[in-house]
Amino acid sequence: MNHLEAQSYIMPFINGQIPPEKQEEFVMHMKNCPKCHEELEVYYILLNGMKHLDSNEKLPANLSADLDTKLSRMYRGVKGRQGVKVSAFGIFMAAALLIVAVIYATCITSVYTYEQSAKLNAQGEEYFYTSLGTVLLQPDEDPIVKGEKYTYVEEISSFERIHDYNLLRDQLLHILKIGEEIANETPVN
Numbered sequence: 289m290n291h292l293e294a295q296s297y298i299m300p301f302i303n304g305q306i307p308p309e310k311q312e313e314f315v316m317h318m319k320n321c322p323k324c325h326e327e328l329e330v331y332y333i334l335l336n337g338m339k340h341l342d343s344n345e346k347l348p349a350n351l352s353a354d355l356d357t358k359l360s361r362m363y364r365g366v367k368g369r370q371g372v373k374v375s376a377f378g379i380f381m382a383a384a385l386l387i388v389a390v391i392y393a394t395c396i397t398s399v400y401t402y403e404q405s406a407k408l409n410a411q412g413e414e415y416f417y418t419s420l421g422t423v424l425l426q427p428d429e430d431p432i433v434k435g436e437k438y439t440y441v442e443e444i445s446s447f448e449r450i451h452d453y454n455l456l457r458d459q460l461l462h463i464l465k466i467g468e469e470i471a472n473e474t475p476v477n
Contacts, residue, residue: 289313294324298331301362312366315359329355 289310294317300306306314318325333351340346 289317291317291321291324294318294321295327298328301328302332302335306362308366311362315363315366318359319363 294314297306297310297314301314318328329352332355336351336354
């Protein structure tokens with residue numbers, strides 16, 4: 289704010305009518321420019337003194353200190369409004385970041401759950417096919433392809449497949465145990 293503009297706001301300041309967007313510039317100019325501050329002080333003392341005299345009121349002890357108090361109050365008001373603007377912006381940004389973080393976490397959780405489910409299903413099918421393929425798979429009733437092709441029998445549940453596998457494993461272990469006992473009992477000639 290230049291000297292001419294600052295001096296044009298002296299009367300609006302005294303009457304409390306400076307536009308909010310010019311208040312900070314006006315106060316800073318008056319605090320840093322002794323010439324303009326002196327002119328403001330002259331007008332302030334003159335006009336306020338005349339008001340008090342016209343209304344038969346007692347004059348304040350120090351109108352100059354009263355002026356400085358009024359300037360400081362205006363400056364604190366400007367800074368307070370700026371702080372509220374900054375705070376509102378900060379709160380808005382924090383809320384926006386929080387919403388983005390929640391959406392991101394939800395998406396990541398959904399993708400992770402889907403991948404784990406797909407992996408578990410794929411592992412189960414692969415495990416049963418490679419480990420129990422010849423036991424759990426049966427020849428096609430209506431062979432369309434050449435050779436022995438096996439397909440899953442849809443009526444067998446996973447529980448039945450595991451149960452049958454465990455029975456077969458136990459039987460195989462029992463047969464191996466019997467074979468070892470026979471091998472140990474038979475003398476080699």
